[in-house]
Amino acid sequence: MYSVRVAYSEVDKGVEKAADRSSRTLPIAHTCDGPRVCACSTKTPGFCFYLTFSAALDHSETAIYSGSVDGSEKPHGRGTLTWKSGDRFEGRFKHGEKEGKGCFYFSDGSSLGGTFSADELFGKGIYVFDDGSWQEGQYVHGELNGLVKEFDNLGNLTFTGNYVENCRHGLCTFYDPYGGTLNGVVDEEGSLTGDSITYWYPGCELGIRGKFLEGILDRGFLVEMKDKQEEEEKKGDVFERDVSTKDCISANPLLPDPYETKMVYVKVSPIAGDGLFARRDLPEDRVVSFYNGIRLTHQEVDSRDWSQNDYTISLDSETVIDIPPSCSDVAAYCASLGHKANHSFEANCKYDLFDHPRFGLIKSIRTLKRIRRDEELTVEYGYDHHGLGKNNADAPHWYKSQLK
Structure with a gap:
């Protein structure tokens, strides 16, 4: 067992933990080729690591490797990389690159694990947030691409949809803990903003479709599911956001739900x-x-x-x-x-x-x-x-x- 010092570059120590799951983003799990701010950091805040075994290292930017090494003293076999911030990677290496099963453990209590190939996360990966909720999906070159599912800390499904280059993309569905679902095409920010978003009541027989702003109803009409086909009642009542105050119970008190x-x-x-x-x-x-x-x-x-x-x-x-x-x-x-x-x-x-x-x-x-x-x-x-x-x-x- 040997220990060697490995240089790293920290792009962003923070993992975004938005209360609104629709804006959640993940650390990027791949290797960059030099001591610079990686272009990928403009897409998603996260970690971006690169490895080098130069004899002249800036010790303020070094990580400690503990584990097996090859004849060139590069990580090879099972080992652990530990950064000054407290973040660490545990897994298998092949001639200096992550290869096989491995997991990043971040200092905030979150983690990202899966199978690495040529230093990048490929295939199924699971990101566990510090509150115990988690996200699982397919990674390509260290980024989420394809179907992704998210769960709360009790194991309840909260999201299904596609990601492209670490961002939510296309048709997505959000599940609230009370039985309702919100479905539609997300915007460039990954949120449900648009004129054709649908909120489905528990059971998904009835819904309200119309304009939503970041998942919040602005104005919509009743939708009813009949014979597995959606039928929009455009001529019916108009439903708008109507949160009560101290003095007003409703702007439309005689409009039944x-x-x-x-x-x-x-x-x-x-x-x-x-x-x-x-x-x-x-x-x-x-x-x-x-x-x-x-x-x-x-x-x-x-x-x-x-x-x-x-x-x-x-x-x-x-x-x-x-x-x-x-x-x-x-x-x-x-x-x-x-x-x-x-x-x-x-x-x-x-x-x-x-x-x-x-x-x-x-x-x-x-x-x-x-x-x-x-x-x-x-x-x-x-x-x-x-x-x-x-x-x-x-x-x-x-x-x-x-x-x-």
């Missing part, structure tokens, strides 16, 4: 008041209704009397969604219907998050089991989910009485 309309309806409930009912047989683990509302802070909600909180639901640590009294009746507001679901401690549904093309991030109602047509949907309101149980002072009296 087309997907929700096919899943549920409202009628008088034997439990209390109005209730939410299945319009069709519903599968298990499917979002079937949406809970939009004005957006308040927790402080605003906590400071007022409980009589004003009949329709409040926490969205996150900062925001509470609320249906104001003026919008509680479907005659005044029917853009979403989730607030009509009644409570049960033996609920057949639960609250969940949903990234809605029209309303943005809101709450939704997801089935816990199969539900038959005309069966009432119920959720557990969860006032006692903070460990206070029956003595929870923030629960209404009717709720506490049911806990007894």
